[in-house]
Amino acid sequence: MLSFLRASSRANLSPYHVVIRTLITTENIVESAPEKKLYKKDPPVSSSEPSDSALPASGMSTFGEQFPHYDIVINGGGIVGLSFxxxxxxxxxxxxRKILLLESQKDRPPVxxxxxxxxxxxxxxxVSSLTLASKQFFNNLDVWSNLEPYAKPTRSMHVWSTKYSKGITFTPHRISFVDNLIKDSRCHIPGDDNLCYIIENDIILAGLRNKIRSxxxxxxxxxxxxxxxPGDTTVELTLSDESKITTNLLIGCDGYNSFVRQSSDINYFDLDLSQSAIVGTVQISKESDLDENDVAFQRFVPHNRNVLALLPLTQNFASFVLSVPRNQVNGLMELSxxxxxxxxxxxxxxDANVSKNQSMLSFVTNTCDSLLEKIIPSDAASSLPRINPPQVISIEPESRASFPLKFGTTLPWMVGTVKGGDKQKCILIGDSAHRVHPLAGQGLNLGLGDAEILGQYLDEALSNGQDIFSDNETSQEQLNQVLYNVERQRQFKLIPMMTAIHTMQDLFTYLPSNVFTAFNKLNFVKNEIVRFANSR
Incomplete structure (x- = not known):
């Protein structure tokens, strides 16, 4: 088994890191285009009376001054930060505990x-696609009941490249012997026969902010x-109003351009994908009056390397994500x-024509397909979710927006030292630690997994009687162990998931459709893919 124990020097990369590093290069991140807001003003937190945990103690600064002290400071009030x-x-x-979240936006009236x-x-x-594990996380936080009326259940997802009839249909996870071995109940929720849920990000933010004590x-x-x-186990933070606070643990969930990450020794590797995503809302056709619009569609278009996803939002509307080469995005945004x-x-x-240089590969895959048809019973193949993909009727005015696509990661590291310090005092979660292509719909789910696992390990340490927030070396060592445990567990999820997402576009674009026809019959394999996507 690979060892994830951190050496004193970061010169030696782990084998997992070699896999990631071969996929990416270092490049500056560019800002994304602003999204079209659902609300004229961002929904805030409902007010409440201050609790004892909000009243900070005092921490000693570099020059001996006393500043307000917090056990945990969270930088970033997005979905991941608010969930944590x-x-x-x-x-x-x-x-x-004494906890503080720093949010750059102003407070707004509740929604x-x-x-x-x-x-x-x-x-x-x-919008975001929430897995069953993320739904269960929100349910445990007593938020899901407020989000559910806005969450569109999605019972399947059909993915194809050359021909719609030769694609792969993913359906909800079914319990198998693998689940009995790993005992992860989040992969399957009794009574929930959906693959995922599509919901607007602004709705999630409103639900969280209304639940949190401001x-x-x-x-x-x-x-x-x-x-x-120097000589202390705390970190001193300076805020935009020039006030100062101290903390035992700094958590960065401040996005892909994370200030916490830039202030630490955690290396970040990123790759400009030379693509941009165009997003918006469209009205789509229904196959019949009984059509529930509960199927997600995704096509990898071979001849232009576009990736188009249609995600159901309501009975008649869907959200789309169109990934295109970046040099085309301005022209497409100017279209009527x-x-x-x-x-x-x-x-x-x-329909895209398969190029001639794929003829030999097509022959091989056709032969494999014929063999698989003899081995696998005919009823193992999943039927199409509908006869044809839905037709786009119209687009909502001014709903189009675009932003550049990047791949970035700090893996295998999420825990780091503040620059100039010698103690591990910060951890990155969400987009500050990993940024992926939206084609798999996993970005937010990975961040929510970070938040849930970090919370569980902190809970476990305190329930076992560990004093992880005191200002002494023993507490520092115990806190370090907690953070390393989080880092190690997330590596098993994040590294294979991010590797799969990064290679997915080339895989789906260039492989002949017969491969997908054969793969679509392997229900056990598809079931395990869905199980892994729903795992933490």
Missing amino acids: LLYLQQSPFLSD NLGELINQERLLSNR DCIRFDSKLTNVDAI DEAFVNLLNENLFL
Whole structure:
């Protein structure tokens, strides 16, 4: 078994890191285009009376000054940061700790999700696909009941390249002997016969913010400097208003351009994919009056290397993500709505001719397909979710937006030392540690997995009587062990998942369709893929 124990020097990369590093190069990250907001103003946290945990102690600065001290400081109030904060507030072992979340946005009035469901509104162009594990996480946080009315159940996903009829259909996970071995109940929820749920990001944020105590959040506050305190186990943080605080543990969930990461010794490798994603909301055709619009579609178009995904949002509307070469994005964004709808339908329905240089490979895969048909019973093949993919009827005005696509990772490391310090005092979760192509719909799920696993390990340490937040070397060693345990467990999930996502486009684009026909009959393999996607 590979050892994940960290050496004193980071010169020796782990075998897993070699795999990742061969896939990527170092390059600067560019800012993404602003999303179209569902709300005129961002929904905030509902107010509540300050709790004891919000009242900080005092920490000693570099010059002996006393500054407010927190056991945990979370930098970033996105979905991952708010989910982690809510986990801490609801934990019997962490709720009484001194916790602070720094959010650069200003506080806004709360949004009543119960009333919003009956109001006519524009759908957001930023959505996420939530796995059953993420749904269960939100359910444990007592948030899912507020999100569920807005979450569109998706019962299957059909993926194809050359021909729609020769694709792969993924269906909900079925319990197998593998589940009995690993005993991960998050892969299958009794009574939930869905593959995933599609939901707007703004709805998730509103649900979380309405649940969280606002006294633990400092709004309109940005982290500007991070300093290690010599001879101390705490970290000194400088905020945008020039005030200072100290903390035992700094958690970076501040996005792919993470300030916490830049202030640490954690190396970041990223690759410009030379692609951009165009997102928006479209109205689609229904196969019949009984069509529930509960199937997600994704096509890897061979002749232009586009990737088009249609994700169901409501009975008649879907969210689309179109990945295109970056040199084409400006021209596509300037198209009229009618011309852009025609482009989407071409990417859905146009049959691509298989090039001649694939003829030998096609012969091999055809032979394998014939052999598999003799081995595998005919009823093992999954039927198409519908006869044809849906046709795009219209696009919602001004819903189109674009942003560049990047691949980035700090793996195999998530834990680091503040620059100038000698103690492991920070950990990265979410996009600050890993950024992936949206084609697999796993970005947010990976970040929520980070938050859940980190919370569970902190919970476990405190429940075992460990004093991981005291200002002494023993506590520092115990906290280090907790962080390394989180890092090690997430490596088993993140490294294979990110490797698969990074190679998926070439795999689906260039392999002959007969390979997918044969693969579609391997229900056990497909079931295990769905199981892994739902695992933590």
